[in-house]
Amino acid sequence: MIQTIRGFRDILPEDIALWQKIEKTASELFDNFGFREIRLPILEKTELFARSIGETTDIVEKEMYTFPDRKGDKLTLRPEATASVVRSYIQHKMYAADPVRKFYTIGPMFRRERPQKGRYRQFYQIDAEVFGVSSPYIDAELILILNELFKRLGLSGLKAHINSLGCPECRPVFQKALKDFLTLNYDRLCPDCKRRMEKNPLRTLDCKSLSCRKALENAPSTLGHLCNECSEHFEIVKKMLVKQNVDFIVDKTLVRGLDYYSRTAFEILTTSLGAQSAVAGGGRYDSLVKELGGKDIPAIGFAIGFDRLTEIMAQVKKSDEKPGLDIFIIAIGKQAMEPGYLWMSELNLAGIKSEMDFSGRSLKSLMKRADKLNAGHVLIAGDREINENALIFRNMNTRKQNIIPMDNIIKDIKKLLKKE
Ligand SMILES: [Zn+2]
Ligand SMILES: [Zn+2]
CATH class of the missing domain: 3.30.930.10 (Bira Bifunctional Protein; Domain 2)
Structure with a gap:
């Protein structure tokens, strides 16, 4: 190739x-x-x-x-x-x-x-x-x-x-002053500057080497001349x-x-x-x-x-791009798949752009996917969240999290989005 x-x-x-x-x-x-x-x-x-x-x-x-x-x-x-x-x-x-x-x-x-x-x-x-x-x-x-x-x-x-x-x-007056100064401080200069001193003394002034920066701290400046x-x-x-x-x-x-x-x-x-x-x-x-x-x-x-x-x-x-979608639903475990799918559809029908992943991958890999899709929020529903009736709704930019129950979930999400 x-x-x-x-x-x-x-x-x-x-x-x-x-x-x-x-x-x-x-x-x-x-x-x-x-x-x-x-x-x-x-x-x-x-x-x-x-x-x-x-x-x-x-x-x-x-x-x-x-x-x-x-x-x-x-x-x-x-x-x-x-x-x-x-x-x-x-x-x-x-x-x-x-x-x-x-x-x-x-x-x-x-x-x-x-x-x-x-x-x-x-x-x-x-x-x-x-x-x-x-x-x-x-x-x-x-x-x-x-x-x-x-x-x-x-x-x-x-x-x-x-x-x-x-x-x-x-400039010649300045260059003379600079050359005199460099001659006096010759031993403290880096190898590059020792060479520059002859051909291009001005360039010693912006040398990045620490030893030169120290040596040239009090070097004459063009402004003084x-x-x-x-x-x-x-x-x-x-x-x-x-x-x-x-x-x-x-x-x-x-x-x-x-x-x-x-x-x-x-x-x-x-x-x-x-x-x-x-x-x-x-x-x-x-x-x-x-x-x-x-x-x-x-x-x-x-x-x-x-x-x-x-x-x-x-x-x-x-860092300040508009989100690619409003909500990425992270449904982990069998229990969450069906409600997750229904929430996603309902949100999309309500004009809140949502997506979810049906592959059953881990929370970590789904968070990565949310990042990649540039999701504004994630809704996390694992077995524990579902059993405790407490889902996590997280703003991906501010990292602020809200816990919301499942009963009125679409309404609650709308309210939270409005408040932002
Ligand atoms: Zn001048
Ligand atoms: Zn140098």
Whole structure:
């Protein structure tokens, strides 16, 4: 049997409703804010990513799907969308009539990462990019849009983490300070950071290793080295977020390893699944358009991890989904079968959707079945309950139980359902 490649997966019809719901909610919101959709090829010249993401990054060095085509041209399955959007913006001279453009695009990206649960080598992103605006109000707008999108999708505990990475004016001063600090604390750094220190010192700041986090507790932050303009920029972003009730914290460990990032960087975290996890991230990349051969046009954008978002939403949905049926009758033992069947019919005739299982299985396996059917309630009738004339009526969500006698059972159930 031929199967999918490792790290690749099918998204099956039973899961597609969620994907479509997210796409629809996102497109509507983008449309409201003046973003237009752009669709781009998934195959690009390798050079595009080598130049934009940087030759020495992990993505380009280890993770890209790169191969020669039949003529020997080096091609790459895109590992992210920003580079392609920028290429398209430059290629079609979209800046000519009006440099201010807002785009969004939804589609698959490819990275040959180590397969892990919930990580795919073909993964999906929702991207938005804004060109031609250097004002901090746009930074705030993008964070607002993300926050609103996740709210509309029912995510909870949303928090934006924001930081400013400075600009080509002020960053060198910071980088020097950071390098000095890292040199002083070299022995305490993890092997990865010892390497990063030379190529990409900024990345030491978001190292997850405990020893590095301790060693870097008092490391210099970009925020301590911002020039006046960067500082003012960041203040306005924060002020707007406060005014628009976007919950955020300033997180000095939020950095981007790539040089073209400048000023605002952000991530949106949710606690929908308990622990905090990031669902989107982005930032300003004012020098990238120029670096890829265009004019000196500022830009900012974000990417949403689509796969992760569907996972979170599937979990959230499970907990607040409408019941598949009102009552699942658990009749255990011969004595209960006949009355159980009659109650079920009577309830169904009264418009209370009910089902029961006639296989005579155990309470435990029938409770499991009730869960699977997403029953709102179970009515438990075993030998003991019948002999004592005391059936158990249990709300599967609140876990509240009522004991009801058999005589007026349908009436009693109706009353209980009404009270809820
Ligand atoms: Zn600056
Ligand atoms: Zn480290």
